[in-house]
Amino acid sequence: MEKVRVALSSDFVLPDGKPAFPSFDLAALDADPRIDWGYVPVRDGRIAAADMAGVDALILLAGRFDAGSFPRDDKLALVARFGVGYDNVDVRACSANDVALVITPSGVRRPVAVAIMTFVLALSGNLLVKDRLTRAGPEGWARRGGHMGIGLVGRTLGSVGMGNIGAELFRMAAPFGMSFVAHDPLADPAVARELGVELVSLDDVFRRSDFVCVNCPLSDETRGLVNAARLALMKPTAFLINTARGPIVDQAALTAALTEGRIAGAGLDVFEREPSDASDPLFRLENVIVTPHSLCWTDQCFADIGAADIRAVQAVIDGHVPEGIVNRDITGNERWLAKLAGYRP
Numbered sequence: 001m002e003k004v005r006v007a008l009s010s011d012f013v014l015p016d017g018k019p020a021f022p023s024f025d026l027a028a029l030d031a032d033p034r035i036d037w038g039y040v041p042v043r044d045g046r047i048a049a050a051d052m053a054g055v056d057a058l059i060l061l062a063g064r065f066d067a068g069s070f071p072r073d074d075k076l077a078l079v080a081r082f083g084v085g086y087d088n089v090d091v092r093a094c095s096a097n098d099v100a101l102v103i104t105p106s107g108v109r110r111p112v113a114v115a116i117m118t119f120v121l122a123l124s125g126n127l128l129v130k131d132r133l134t135r136a137g138p139e140g141w142a143r144r145g146g147h148m149g150i151g152l153v154g155r156t157l158g159s160v161g162m163g164n165i166g167a168e169l170f171r172m173a174a175p176f177g178m179s180f181v182a183h184d185p186l187a188d189p190a191v192a193r194e195l196g197v198e199l200v201s202l203d204d205v206f207r208r209s210d211f212v213c214v215n216c217p218l219s220d221e222t223r224g225l226v227n228a229a230r231l232a233l234m235k236p237t238a239f240l241i242n243t244a245r246g247p248i249v250d251q252a253a254l255t256a257a258l259t260e261g262r263i264a265g266a267g268l269d270v271f272e273r274e275p276s277d278a279s280d281p282l283f284r285l286e287n288v289i290v291t292p293h294s295l296c297w298t299d300q301c302f303a304d305i306g307a308a309d310i311r312a313v314q315a316v317i318d319g320h321v322p323e324g325i326v327n328r329d330i331t332g333n334e335r336w337l338a339k340l341a342g343y344r345p
């Protein structure tokens with residue numbers, strides 16, 4: 001039987017030949033006798049149709065996959081993005097070319113929730129401030145009483161968005177004895193009940209929370225959602241945590257609120273501009289903890305993302321609909337379903 005051709009974008013290999021993500025275990029591809037796999041070049045930042053000839057499934061890192069990337073042979077059935085963002089893929093062109101696009105929510109769910117809890121614990125315990133006090137010697141130790149942390153029992157953890165990551169955050173925070181509030185226009189009340197989350201208005205998340213966590217996607221609707229007016233609703237003792245996307249927060253308004261002590265602090269993994277500018281006044285503030293859009297990056301995160309992509313490839317060549325489909329319309333597309341059926345023994 002002809003083998004199924006699986007391609008990985010060449011940006012999975014660093015210029016020195018080493019893997020970009022060593023914990024992405026490719027052994028499952030090697031071990032599958034149905035699969036013949038290799039790399040397709042990313043040239044000038046994108047993948048060209050000519051390099052995709054004969055490929056059944058692509059595992060894609062950062063290279064662009066656009067309307068000009070689809071090969072004419074019409075074999076391609078799957079593009080599996082390594083991660084959950086897909087701004088580098090033309091989704092409509094995928095549907096038009098009878099190709100499913102999948103992402104890997106299961107791979108980031110736990111790691112991003114852990115990253116948010118890391119911010120909650122570090123901010124509530126004044127972790128970075130105390131780190132600096134200790135390094136300052138006796139003079140720093142003498143000042144430790146002025147940096148009391150806050151306990152979490154009975155405090156309110158709030159989330160803007162209760163999807164994949166927001167729900168996992170509440171699951172993970174359950175033993176801390178906090179109250180939970182969330183706003184999500186698509187929230188399932190049954191899930192909220194099960195997680196012990198009170199669904200409230202967007203403004204009430206800001207009013208009531210001791211920690212406001214941003215867990216919604218960036219869209220026209222959510223751009224600038226955390227603006228000066230919403231920050232003004234927050235308690236002066238509350239913290240803002242953004243691990244979603246930078247432009248959801250008006251960074252200048254946040255910097256002003258933090259500088260003037262109108263809120264207690266912030267934990268930020270994402271920024272309006274990335275990479276961020278070292279001279280941004282935000283980075284001179286003591287009540288802010290920042291990480292370069294990578295707090296969730298761990299060996300297990302990348303291992304799980306890679307494993308989810310390989311599972312999607314294997315689902316397709318078993319003739320099944322894979323998990324994590326972005327272009328849901330594809331599941332009603334007869335030509336794509338015929339591609340799936342063609343893989344079945």
Ligand SMILES: NC(=O)c1ccc[n+]([C@@H]2O[C@H](COP(=O)([O-])OP(=O)(O)OC[C@H]3O[C@@H](n4cnc5c(N)ncnc54)[C@H](O)[C@@H]3O)[C@@H](O)[C@H]2O)c1
Pocket residue numbers: 084085105108112160161162163164165166183184185186187214215216217218221222243244245269270293294295296
């Ligand atoms: N920092 C990182 O490394 C990292 C990694 C993965 C994901 N993310 C980001 O985390 C965010 C959440 O990801 P997810 O996997 O949970 O996505 P998801 O799609 O599963 O959940 C997002 C939820 O937000 C809700 N939502 C949409 N508009 C809203 C609004 N106006 N107000 C309130 N809720 C709204 C949706 O209904 C959905 O339930 C995304 O922005 C994603 O890009 C960041």
